[in-house]
Amino acid sequence: MTxxxxxxxxxxxxxxxxxxxCPGCGDFGVLNSVYNTLATLKLPPDETVVVSGIGCSSRLPHFVKTFGFHSVHGRALPVAQGLKMARPDLTVVAVGGDGDLFSIGAGHLVHAALRNIDITVVVMDNEIYGLTKGQTSPTSPTGHTTKSTPYGLLASQFNPIATALSLNVSFVARGFSSKPKELATLIEQGINHHGFSFIHALSPCPTFYNTMDVWKTNVTPIPADHDxxxxxxxxxxxxxxxxPFVGLFYQDERQTMDQAAHQLQNQAKEFDLDKYMARYA
Ligand SMILES: Cc1ncc(C[n+]2csc(CCOP(=O)(O)OP(=O)(O)O)c2C)c(N)n1
Ligand code: SF4
Structure with missing residues (x-):
């Protein structure tokens, strides 16, 4: 990172x-945190890429003056990881909603965790699908009623932080869009972290499921003595x-796949293909 x-x-x-x-959308707070983080880190705009999938939250790259990639629903992580593998010199940040990253894109989260490529993902969680007008998502609470679940959601509620921890993601944090300063600090730490950083940003949708007041009341800082x-x-x-606790849950520095692949590239230069193929002669 330069x-x-x-x-x-x-x-x-x-x-x-x-x-x-929409006025009051939590994503404004997340966007402000992103602006502040990029400025604090003095990231050169032409060496920074913000990648997203599809959703209200996934519009974010349009509003940021860096390179950007508004990709396909659920595919922010494959694009971001491919980009970092090809261009390790770039700072790559993926953003999107709970639908994008925990429904259609959930499989990619598992493999991003296992690969530990040096990218940062910020999930703007409003506990519903905003863009398609309020259907339930994996983070909607059981029993939640919407136009498409008039008798209440029957499925269990997905726990993003517990899932990230169980996958041994190397940086796991949670922030809240109404606390943009604290959220900016977490994004900054995530970008500085060498490895896959997962930042769960509570970001209410006042239009289809307004969790603002509940979160303002209930959000609790992680105890200062947490290791x-x-x-x-x-x-x-x-x-x-x-x-819900906000702050840094977990961090572990370990080898990243982009690092390992780079080393392998140097090793592969010495690979003698003729000698190898002679085994089959
Ligand atoms: C392959 C595919 N399936 C479904 C859709 C429809 N779709 C667009 S956005 C979206 C979910 C949006 O929810 P979320 O990712 O939580 O973002 P939000 O709008 O809440 O920010 C869906 C299902 C799509 N665009 N592409
Ligand atoms: S529908 Fe909800 S998530 Fe989408 S812009 Fe409006 S408030 Fe934000």
Missing amino acids: QSTVTLTPKDFKSEVKPTW SHNRFKAMELAMETER
């Missing part, structure tokens, strides 16, 4: 495209769903 030699402010990362989100290298303790915090 740093710009010129001073950059959050304004420098605002594109000409104005956000089309963020202890995955078992982090899991205990993750299991608290009534009063």
Whole structure:
């Protein structure tokens, strides 16, 4: 990750495209955190890429003056990982909604965790599908009623932090769109972390499922004495769903796949193909 030699402010990362989100949408808070983080880290806009899938939240790359890729529903992580493998010099941030990353894109989350490629993902969780007008998502609470679940959702509620921890993701954090300063700090730590960083951002949808007041009341900072290298303790915090904890749950520095592949590339230069093929002669 290189740093710009010129001073950059959050304004420098605002594109000409104005956000089309509904008034009060939590995604505005997440966007502000992204602007602040990029400026704090002095990331050169032409060496930074924001990748998304499809959804209200996935519109975010349009509003950021870096490179961007508004891809296909559920495919933000494959695009972001491919990009980082091909261009390890770039800072790659993937963004999207709970539908995008925990429904159609859930399989990709598993493999992103196992590969530990050095990218950061920010999931804007409003516990429903916003863009398609409020259907349930994996993070909707059991019993939640919508136009398409008039008798209430029968499935269990997905736990993003516990899932990320069980997959041994190397950086796991949660923030809240109404606390953009704290969220910006977590995104900054995530980008600085060498490996796959998972940031769960609670981001309410006031139009289809307004969780703003509940989260404002219940969101609780992770205790200051929490050891963020202890995955078992982090899991205990993750299991608290009534009063969701915000902050850094877990961090572990280990080899990344982009690093390992780079080393392998050097090794492969010495590979003698003729000698290898002689075995089959
Ligand atoms: C392959 C495919 N399936 C379904 C859709 C329809 N679709 C678009 S966005 C979306 C879900 C959006 O929810 P989420 O990812 O949580 O984002 P939000 O809009 O809430 O920010 C769905 C199902 C699609 N665009 N492509
Ligand atoms: S529908 Fe919900 S998630 Fe989509 S822009 Fe409006 S408030 Fe935000």
